[in-house]
Amino acid sequence: MSAPKLKAPRGTHDVLPAAACARVRVEERARALLQGAGYERIETPCFEATELFARGVGASTDIVQKEMYTFTDGGGRSLTLRPEGTAPVCRAYVEHGMHKLRQPVKLWYLSSFFRYERAQAGRQRQFWQVGAEALGSHEPALDAESIVLLCELLRELDVAGVRLRISSLGGQDARAEYRERLRQLLRALAEQLAPEVRERIDLNPLRAFDSEHPGTRAVMADAPRLLDHLSEDDAAHFAEVQALLDEAGVAYEVDATLVRGLDYYTRTVFELTSDALGAQSGVGGGGRYDGLVAQLGGPPTPGMGWAAGIERILLAGGAQGAAAPAIDLFLACDGERGTRVAFAVLHEARGAGLTAQMELAGRSLKNQLAHASRLGARYVAIFDASVSGGAVVLRDLQGGSQETVPGETVVHAVLRGLRDL
Numbered sequence: 001m002s003a004p005k006l007k008a009p010r011g012t013h014d015v016l017p018a019a020a021c022a023r024v025r026v027e028e029r030a031r032a033l034l035q036g037a038g039y040e041r042i043e044t045p046c047f048e049a050t051e052l053f054a055r056g057v058g059a060s061t062d063i064v065q066k067e068m069y070t071f072t073d074g075g076g077r078s079l080t081l082r083p084e085g086t087a088p089v090c091r092a093y094v095e096h097g098m099h100k101l102r103q104p105v106k107l108w109y110l111s112s113f114f115r116y117e118r119a120q121a122g123r124q125r126q127f128w129q130v131g132a133e134a135l136g137s138h139e140p141a142l143d144a145e146s147i148v149l150l151c152e153l154l155r156e157l158d159v160a161g162v163r164l165r166i167s168s169l170g171g172q173d174a175r176a177e178y179r180e181r182l183r184q185l186l187r188a189l190a191e192q193l194a195p196e197v198r199e200r201i202d203l204n205p206l207r208a209f210d211s212e213h214p215g216t217r218a219v220m221a222d223a224p225r226l227l228d229h230l231s232e233d234d235a236a237h238f239a240e241v242q243a244l245l246d247e248a249g250v251a252y253e254v255d256a257t258l259v260r261g262l263d264y265y266t267r268t269v270f271e272l273t274s275d276a277l278g279a280q281s282g283v284g285g286g287g288r289y290d291g292l293v294a295q296l297g298g299p300p301t302p303g304m305g306w307a308a309g310i311e312r313i314l315l316a317g318g319a320q321g322a323a324a325p326a327i328d329l330f331l332a333c334d335g336e337r338g339t340r341v342a343f344a345v346l347h348e349a350r351g352a353g354l355t356a357q358m359e360l361a362g363r364s365l366k367n368q369l370a371h372a373s374r375l376g377a378r379y380v381a382i383f384d385a386s387v388s389g390g391a392v393v394l395r396d397l398q399g400g401s402q403e404t405v406p407g408e409t410v411v412h413a414v415l416r417g418l419r420d421l
Helices: 017-036 050-058 062-067 086-095 140-156 172-188 195-199 205-210 214-221 232-247 310-315 336-351 365-375 407-419
Strands: 047-049 070-072 078-081 105-114 126-135 162-168 266-274 282-288 303-309 329-334 356-358 379-384 391-396 402-406
Touching (some): 017 105, 017 126, 017 140, 047 086, 050 062, 140 162, 162 232, 232 266
């Protein structure tokens, strides 16, 4: 009896070469756009101390309560596969003393993340995100720049039907006062709420806005809005963010019910959705997290950032795969001696900056030439051990010409031909 076939774990998938081309385009556009705006690449470990997410993301969130992959290592430490990118970046900011650098410190990443949730289209248990974080500035212009950058990235990647929603959660004081007002309302109407909403009235009443439960939605339809209870400073900050988005020509909707799923957000929050994704419409989003760095043991440091799902971007129709790179030279071999000479020329060609491949599958000479044509090679060098004097037949597959050259001049001849195109 044959052994059962092994498959990728549920909620994960293999990125095969054909799909990898589209992902490369996402990374290339993100790098060009973000580095052009002053963001530098950072990559954090794929697992962190569990405490980082319990403290940073919030003990009351679904991520911490239900979705984290947590394990105990050989030293008895509790570690967690990172479920999101902001808390690890802030940990790195504190650990490496980045507050001593010129502010704001602007960082971007493209990494894999892990959450245990129901696997479906656009929602995986191992998934990839591109993200940007800027730490060290309270300016509303930073909020606006961050939002515009994600909008521009999605535009460049041809993501269809994009909509932008924005709101403000206010500062810590206004938010604390509003939370208590909301708790009182939810306690009074607790019997109408979903069980999970009732359970976290004390921990995080704001998450009631996210519920799909009919009774909860009916209660929240008449609930007071935090956006109507902002402090004067918070309201002025949000008004300036809107004015800057208007100046940039970015269309948006102010949504007073918008609540991001992480506890660290303050002031500006935003989300981008795509009509092409159906029910799982979120492509990316983020906001301010002015208290997170201090919460993780660093100095008081404002922050603003976002993340967008690579799988969501691709499902929304963006980032079509790029064409395969052109091959300058294919080396066809006939006989063992021809293979050895061709192998030396292969590495000479690559050292000279040419894209070069050689026969590695034992095909007949006829099939090698057909394979080179399928690859779109410009030149084919035929190394035939039976040809006297080590001469090589060099064919221009696109131009149709052919010449016989000494083996040691093949690379020079190709370089000369490409230069004269």
